[in-house]
Amino acid sequence: xxxxxxxxSKRYGSHxxxxxxxxxxxxxxxxxxxxxxxxxxxxxxxxxxxxxPTSGRxxxxxxxxxxxxxxxxxxxxxxxxxxxxxxxxxxTGRELLDYMxxxxxxxxRSARRRQITxxxxxxxxxxxxxxxxxxxxxxxKRRLGIAQALLGDPQVLVVDEPTAGLDPEERIRLRTLLTRxxxxxxxxxxxxxxxxxxxxxxRLAVLDQGTLVFDGRTRQLIEKAFxxxxxxxxAPGYTLSEELSVISALPQKExxxxxxxxxxxxGSVQDVQLLSPTLEDGYVWLRxxxxx
Amino acid sequence: MQIGDSALKSDSPLQYTSVLVQQHIPxxxxxxxxxxxxxxxxxxxxxxxxxxxxxxxxxxxxQLHTGLAQGMxxxxxxxxxxxxxxxxxxxxMLASSLLVGDPLLExxxxxxxxxxxxxxxxxxxxxxxxxxxxxxxxAWSLMNGISYARQxxxxxxxxxWLAPVLVMGMLGLFGALAxxxxxxxxxxxxxPLAGSLFLYEKLFPIQATHPFFISYTYSGGQDTPDWxxxxxxxxxxxxxxxxxxxxxxRREERLLGNGR
Numbered sequence: 001x002x003x004x005x006x007x008x009s010k011r012y013g014s015h016x017x018x019x020x021x022x023x024x025x026x027x028x029x030x031x032x033x034x035x036x037x038x039x040x041x042x043x044x045x046x047x048x049x050x051x052x053p054t055s056g057r058x059x060x061x062x063x064x065x066x067x068x069x070x071x072x073x074x075x076x077x078x079x080x081x082x083x084x085x086x087x088x089x090x091x092t093g094r095e096l097l098d099y100m101x102x103x104x105x106x107x108x109r110s111a112r113r114r115q116i117t118x119x120x121x122x123x124x125x126x127x128x129x130x131x132x133x134x135x136x137x138x139x140x141k142r143r144l145g146i147a148q149a150l151l152g153d154p155q156v157l158v159v160d161e162p163t164a165g166l167d168p169e170e171r172i173r174l175r176t177l178l179t180r181x182x183x184x185x186x187x188x189x190x191x192x193x194x195x196x197x198x199x200x201x202x203r204l205a206v207l208d209q210g211t212l213v214f215d216g217r218t219r220q221l222i223e224k225a226f227x228x229x230x231x232x233x234x235a236p237g238y239t240l241s242e243e244l245s246v247i248s249a250l251p252q253k254e255x256x257x258x259x260x261x262x263x264x265x266x267g268s269v270q271d272v273q274l275l276s277p278t279l280e281d282g283y284v285w286l287r288x289x290x291x292x
Numbered sequence: 293m294q295i296g297d298s299a300l301k302s303d304s305p306l307q308y309t310s311v312l313v314q315q316h317i318p319x320x321x322x323x324x325x326x327x328x329x330x331x332x333x334x335x336x337x338x339x340x341x342x343x344x345x346x347x348x349x350x351x352x353x354x355q356l357h358t359g360l361a362q363g364m365x366x367x368x369x370x371x372x373x374x375x376x377x378x379x380x381x382x383x384x385m386l387a388s389s390l391l392v393g394d395p396l397l398e399x400x401x402x403x404x405x406x407x408x409x410x411x412x413x414x415x416x417x418x419x420x421x422x423x424x425x426x427x428x429x430x431a432w433s434l435m436n437g438i439s440y441a442r443q444x445x446x447x448x449x450x451x452x453w454l455a456p457v458l459v460m461g462m463l464g465l466f467g468a469l470a471x472x473x474x475x476x477x478x479x480x481x482x483x484p485l486a487g488s489l490f491l492y493e494k495l496f497p498i499q500a501t502h503p504f505f506i507s508y509t510y511s512g513g514q515d516t517p518d519w520x521x522x523x524x525x526x527x528x529x530x531x532x533x534x535x536x537x538x539x540x541x542r543r544e545e546r547l548l549g550n551g552r
Contacts (some may be wrong), residue, residue, distance in 0.1 A: 048402045051545045072404060076313045080402040086395020088332055099328045100396075103405040106311040107321045115311050148399065152311060 001061045001077075001155050001186060002026055003047065008056030010042050010210075017042040019210045021056070031184035031201035031218075032190040033283060038207040040190040041083055041160055047188065048080040048158050072266040074156075076105070079149030085141065089134035093125055093144050096133060100148045123177065133160035139170030146177065157187045162198050174254040175200050176284055206286060218279055225277035225285040231259050232272040241265070243256060245284045261285050313404070329413045334389050338421050341382050345425045348374050349432060356436055360372050364437070364510030369510075371433045372440060377485055377507040379426050380456030384485070386422065386463035390414045391545075392468040401544050408541060419461070426453055441514040453513075455526035456506045460485065462533035472547065504529070 003025040010018040018039045032040050045051040046058060049071045061077075063070035088096060094116060101112045120126045123143040128136070136144065143163055149157055159178065163171040178187055179200050191197060197204050198218065206214035206221070214221055229247075235255045240246065244262035258265075261284045265272055277285075306453025348370060349455070355367040391397070391411050400410050430449065440452055460481050487495075488506040495501045496511070502518050503525035505511060513519055540546060 045545075045548065048399065050401050050548060052543075072406075075402060075404045075406075080399060082398040085399070086397075088395065090331070095328070099325075099332075100399070100403070102321060102325045102328070103310070103318075103400055103403040103410070105313050105315070105317075105404045108311055109318055109321060109324075111311045114396045152313065275412060 003156065003186060003188075004057075004059045005043075005047075006057045006059075008043070008046065008053045008058060010039075010046065010051065011054045015126055017210050018046075018053070018207075020209075021212050023205055023212065023215060027182075027184070027186055027190065028203070028204075029179060029187045029189060029201045031193065031197035031204035032188060032207065033194065033204055034207035035192055035287075037209075038192075039210040040192075040207055042210075043207070044160050044188065044190050047156075048078060048082075049075055050080075076152065077155045079151070079154035079157040081142075081145045081149045081157075081159040081162055083164070085145045087133045087141055087144065090132060092130050092132055092138070093120065093140075093147075094129040096144065097148055097151060101151050104152045106152055113277060115151065115153075116147075119150055122150070123147045123175070130209060139166050139173070142170070142174060143177075146174070150181070155185050157181060158190075159187065160190045161192070162189070163191065163193060171196070181213050183283050192281040194283050204249055206283065208287065221282040221286065222277050222279055223282070225261055225281040227274065228263070228285050229259075229261055229275040229277040229281045230265055230272060231257065231275050232265050233257055233270040235268060238268060241267075247280060247284060262288065316469065326415065326417060329410075329417055332394075333414060333418060334386075337386060337389065338418070341422065343424055344378075344382070345429050347376070347454050348378075349429060352433065352436070352438070359477060367433075368440075370440050371429075371438045372510045372515075373507075374454065375426065375433075376456050376510045377432060377489060377539070379422065379453050380460035380485060380506055381482065382422055383419070383457040384460035384481030385478050386418045387415070387461040387464035388468040389474040390418065390465060390468075392472055393474045397547060401547070407544055407547065411541070419457075422457065440509065441519075443515075451520075451523040451527075452509055455523045455530070456485075458530035459506060459526045459533070462530045462537060465537050466533045466540075469537060469547070475544075 003023075004180065005021055005023040005025075008018055008021045009016065021043065032043065041050065046053055046065070047060070049065060052066070058065040060074050063074045064070050065074065091099065095115045097119065098112065101116065106115075107110045117126070120129045123146055125140060125143055128140065133141065133144070146159070146162065148160065153157050162178070163174055166174065175196060178189060181187055189196065189200060203217055203220060204214070204221065205212055233252065233255055238255070240258070240260070241262070244260040244265060246258060246260050248257040248259040260273065261277075261281050331370045352367045352370050355363045355370065391407060391414065394400070394410075397407070401407055411420070430453070441448055464477050464481035466477070467480030468474050471477060471480070484504070485506050488511075492505070492507075492511050495505075502508070502513070502523045505522060506511065506526065508514075508519060513522065
């Protein structure tokens with residue numbers, strides 16, 4: 001199933017959250033990257049049928065989200081995990097999924113409960129399914145959120161900042177799960193954590209201040225930073241040029257080891273090396289180019 | 293790929309089978325859903341309501357059985373308060389927390405049931421509970437000889453309760469939706485009721501205000517000719533707020549914050 005986004009804009013009063021976005025998203029994992037306030041959540045909410053664009057058109061499969069009846073039809077095949085997921089603390093994980101299954105019109109009780117058991121297994125919550133949600137850790141709640149989004153076997157899964165606030169182990173676990181889920185559906189992952197995208201997505205789009213600044217393959221974004229990624233030593237008190245964006249600064253015995261993106265460093269620097277860029281370098285280079 | 297309502301055969305690598313999406317809810321599943329909704333509604337508000345009716349019932353019983361001269365008069369006053377502004381206040385309180393503040397609001401908006409479906413379930417269950425408590429109290433009070441008017445037909449008794457309940461309920465929901473805050477919603481709903489109760493003496497001489505008194509029966513207007521006008525006006529106001537609420541919910545996105 002393809003998702004086509006044509007000239008989509010969204011205004012909140014005088015604030016323009018999205019400006020003329022054009023995207024085509026195919027099956028597999030698709031990353032949506034951008035700083036806070038870039039418009040990622042707005043775009044995801046439009047895809048999740050919660051918001052209507054001020055102008056433009058979104059088509060999921062054969063359904064135009066501009067029509068009320070088609071929006072409702074899309075909801076049967078859509079899984080959504082919002083950025084801020086609230087849960088009912090006094091329900092157990094299994095009860096919450098059962099309740100969500102009923103809201104998703106999955107009325108065959110035995111089939112629904114079989115699916116819930118399978119989903120709890122997939123998100124590694126089978127052992128704690130009958131515990132109250134108030135006893136769950138942050139990571140367990142996010143995984144339960146993924147499980148509710150997967151109820152009904154949706155063909156489109158929209159997840160907003162799923163790894164926010166998780167410890168490294170939980171983040172890896174969740175990323176692996178999303179990658180596996182993307183094998184037979186569209187998974188749209190929005191985040192401002194570049195590592196999450198680099199570990200999971202082959203295609204991505206970058207938003208900045210409501211504008212689409214990149215749409216393509218991950219390696220294409222990495223390639224943008226070829227010849228612009230540097231490592232060098234500098235003495236204490238060295239002042240970096242404003243043209244350079246620091247990716248990392250590691251304290252050394254005498255001075256600092258810098259990893260930067262930008263033009264070749266000059267001045268009192270030593271051991272200047274050109275590095276192979278990462279996705280983070282490509283993203284920072286792109287952001288540098290889009291600065292006013 | 294065509295999106296339809298048919299079950300989709302899953303070829304998921306995660307090995308879980310898809311479930312048929314159905315249009316009509318079987319009775320057994322409706323009962324289960326009702327049970328979940330009841331658990332998720334503010335059960336303490338419902339408990340408070342039931343305890344409130346019981347407490348007032350006890351107070352009225354004491355008034356009737358203490359043998360004092362003013363006993364019956366006090367019991368009538370209390371009962372009129374319970375069935376009119378009291379029930380209205382409860383309706384406003386319950387309606388303001390029907391939807392706003394639900395932690396899963398954003399997720400449920402993206403389901404096929406949508407906010408309309410959830411709101412309908414919550415409203416049905418909440419107002420059924422209020423109706424049950426009110427009907428039990430009314431029956432008990434009538435059996436104990438309490439009168440609400442000189443000529444109290446079933447329609448009179450229905451409108452005595454229904455008009456303030458609908459006005460306050462719709463106003464509570466309106467306030468909560470407009471402010472995205474249940475407490476503020478209740479606050480907004482209580483303003484006309486408080487005005488009706490506390491400014492009664494100042495406003496009553498002004499004939500034009502009579503149709504808008506929410507506590508018109510409690511304030512002594514039950515036997516006046518404009519009591520029916522008052523009830524019909526209140527129902528009209530409730531209808532106006534109902535239309536506004538419906539219009540508001542048609543653009544569900546107003547319920548969301550401005551996450552960008």
